[in-house]
Amino acid sequence: MGRTLQQQIDQLKAFIGHDLGGSIAEIERTVEGADGTNIGSMLSKRDIDTKLLGAVAEIKRVSAQIDVAVHAIGILRALPHILVDGEQVESVSLGAGNTGKAFDLETNLRVAEFKFIQWRGGAESIRQNGIFKDFFDLVTAETSKKRYLYLLGTNHALKFFRGGRALSSILSKNQATRDKFESLYGDRYATVNEFFADHEHAVEIVDVLPWLPELARMPDRSP
DSSP states (O other): OOOOHHHHHHHHHHHHTTOHHHHHHHHHHHHTTOOHHHHHHHHHHTTOSHHHHHHHHHHHHHHTTHHHHHHHHHHHHHHHHHOOTTOOEEEEOOSSSOOSOSSSEEESSEEEEEEOOOOOSSOOHHHHHHHHHHHHHHHTOSOSSEEEEEESOSHHHHHHHTSOOBHHHHTTTOHHHHHHHHHHHTTSOOBHHHHHHHHGGGSEEEEOTTTOGGGGGOOSOOO
16 A cells, blocks of 8 residues: 555655755765665665655655646635625636636636745746736736736735836747737837836736735745
């Protein structure tokens, strides 16, 4: 009978201890100068065995899907806080990648995008590119519905939107978005703050952390 994921996590936690760097440094000191017999004894003593390696591989396999799970569960848990009386979900995109749906959420009253990422506040060009695309897609949506961008905290995002980063840099990695932007606006805007100043009232930017405080403890890992 195979081990449960919890058992695998427990074995990995035992290996990591209070500080993975410190644990590894201690093991390095033990290995240096040792021969095959001594190393084998040390591995056995510390339970560094095939089960541990298998646990690491399985946890890595599962965690590769964690961002998709956060996106799906986050949206689902946010819905009761978002939907108002008489509002019904028309479509929802819980998975990753191109799902064929225009937005993460569309109801009879609103369209919305969600970004469950932790911002570091430094140079985060990939994240900035992604959030600008979401904002731009909401601004230019052919709909009379209200438009929302839901984020884990809004301070860093608003600082980016009100900053002077060049749109040519933001759009350089997405040909389709760049072509659409140029077809609509030509060279009217040079920087993100110029575009945001004209369109910030078209999209309501909302912090979901008051509804989903558990995500405040989420490690910074998503692009």
